[in-house]
Amino acid sequence: MVSGKRIYADFKVFSVGYLRNKFGLFFGLIFPVILILIFGAIFSGGGTGTVNVFAQNQDEGVFGQNIGDQFLAALNESTTIKVITVDASENFADYLAAHSASDGIIIPQSFSADYLSGQQVNVTVYGNPASSTSGIVGGTIGGYANYFNLQRFNGSMVIGLSSATVNTEQTSYVDFLIPGLIGFSILTSPMFSLVNISSEYKKTKLFKQLSLTPLTKMEWLISKVIWYIVLTIAGFLLMVGVGIFGFGAHVTLSLWLIPFLVLGPMLFAALGMLVGTVTKNPETAGVIGNIVTFPMMFLAGTFFPITSMPQYLQTVAHILPLFYVTEGLNNVMVYGNISGAIIDIAVLGIITLVIFVLAVKLFKWRED
């Protein structure tokens, strides 16, 4: 029954029309990028910020003198590093992981004794080679080690650096923002468009007209879904590009993203059509569309992580379909949590199927 030829014909007319409409293009592609630029600029602090470095001082000191403390105090004086002290009883690697942090330093137990007696001693610098901050941290600590060596031993290497690799990636706001805003554009562009189109077409009787051709409503909806998938992927590439090259975001790109870039637009195109179909006129459709869209826009983890919200709102977030898109995107792009992403895909798939079937069933070409 479903004809690829007719879907293609409808897709062609719709996409050409869409591209001719600068307004739609702006909201589909440019607007989310502008949001990244705005939010990225606000939260990146213009690049003058300092790097948080977790430090565990195990130095026991000698004669009431703790060189480890002096060393950390000196590091803290630098403009590039802010030292955050970690209690000596903590397992350092676990502590970093728990704080999604990758930069750290451990001052060994015998630091003061060795330093004062001129014996070589290494501080351990933790870092993630993939993270842009690791180089800064390593360089700064190395510099201060040299300074301490110079001060007392004319530069002969007493304090050395040994490095340890940490796999937890330090997530910055922009890392989180990119999946969030991709989710935002997956929601808004198909949703608002389809609410508008389906209620307008109903009002102007364009649907009736299309019903007089062999095009079926299923074919019509599939063609819209395909278009919004294309638009979503274009927007995705644009946003990831701006995030990486504009703000040094570190996000992982993987094939696991594809289900989200396909199911997301499908879900929200169908949901938009559902809203446009069950409402009487474009005005009501717009209002209902906003009621459905806005809570998702803010509560489903687009602009800030839902873990920063109170518990009851987190519960609310779990019933919003967009949550599974943003959580899934974050799982793949930021946390590398594929098993989590698979659960998101499953939930999203079921919601999408239900909404899509409902939209096709309730949507009427003709009247009775």
Place this chain on the structure above:
Amino acid sequence: MLPIEVTELKKHYGNLKAVDGISFSVKEGEVFGLLGPNGAGKTTTIEIMEGLRERNSGDVKILGLDPWKNGYELHKKIGVIPQEFTFFEKTSPREAINYYANLFGVKVDADEILKEVLLEDMAKQNFENLSGGQKQKMGLALSLVNAPELLFLDEPTTGLDPNARRAIWEVIRGLKAKGKTIILTTHYLDEAQQLSDRVAIMDHGGIVAMGTTEEIIQKHGSGERLEIHGNKKLADYIKANTELQVKYDEAKKEITIPIEKKIDALAALAAAEQSGLDWGEIQTRQDSLDDVFVKLVSEPIEEQGNTESIEKTSKKKRR
């Protein structure tokens, strides 16, 4: 098999009887006009025939098919311009024709169709930039893509200026000349008269008159009559001195005398001359479709719905 057979068709919305048991049929190659004021049931009727609405009862066969049950097949065989035709704003007539051709799975020469509807010079303009008349022409063009033998044109010229209307008429005449069967709804009487072989006048969901316009005028109109502009004295004089039925309209200062034989007119004029009273303009008149329409239809057509015609109608009712 007649292209269109409608028997005892009924459609109601709650208590409102939109279409109340109408029957008619249309022959091949015929242009059939459905005429009536807004709300008479024209569009409901035509949409039921197109398979866009479900009927409550009665029998409807379009090209031998039940339009509601076999709508999908029927739509491949008919062409339709819905009322207030609109299309995707950013699509040009040529693109639209090719789009329809792809949907119908037919090969067409878009330019030839555009020429047929006199729209070739706007082939590349987006729909939103077309004038009202050009939009309707594009609708006509789309209704022709699947080369239908049967066309439904629902108020194809409503809201157009006189020139645009005439241009659409030209196109419709061209289609008629090609032998296409056309159902046309309109509330312009001249349009129905100009284009249709037969018309049905609808009012309140029923057909109040059907036939060629001449037949309808003959059946429902009053015959030829003489109208003399003059005063009541003159009217009374003519009445007293002839055998004629004389009516006087005080407001218009108009004396109306039905003429059964030519000699009646002479008798009336001789009496007027004899009276020595002043009389002005004289004319003989026959009911036009307009007059018949106003008589038959309880509500005036909206486009002509100024106070004067409402008064006229209500007066007629009272009589």
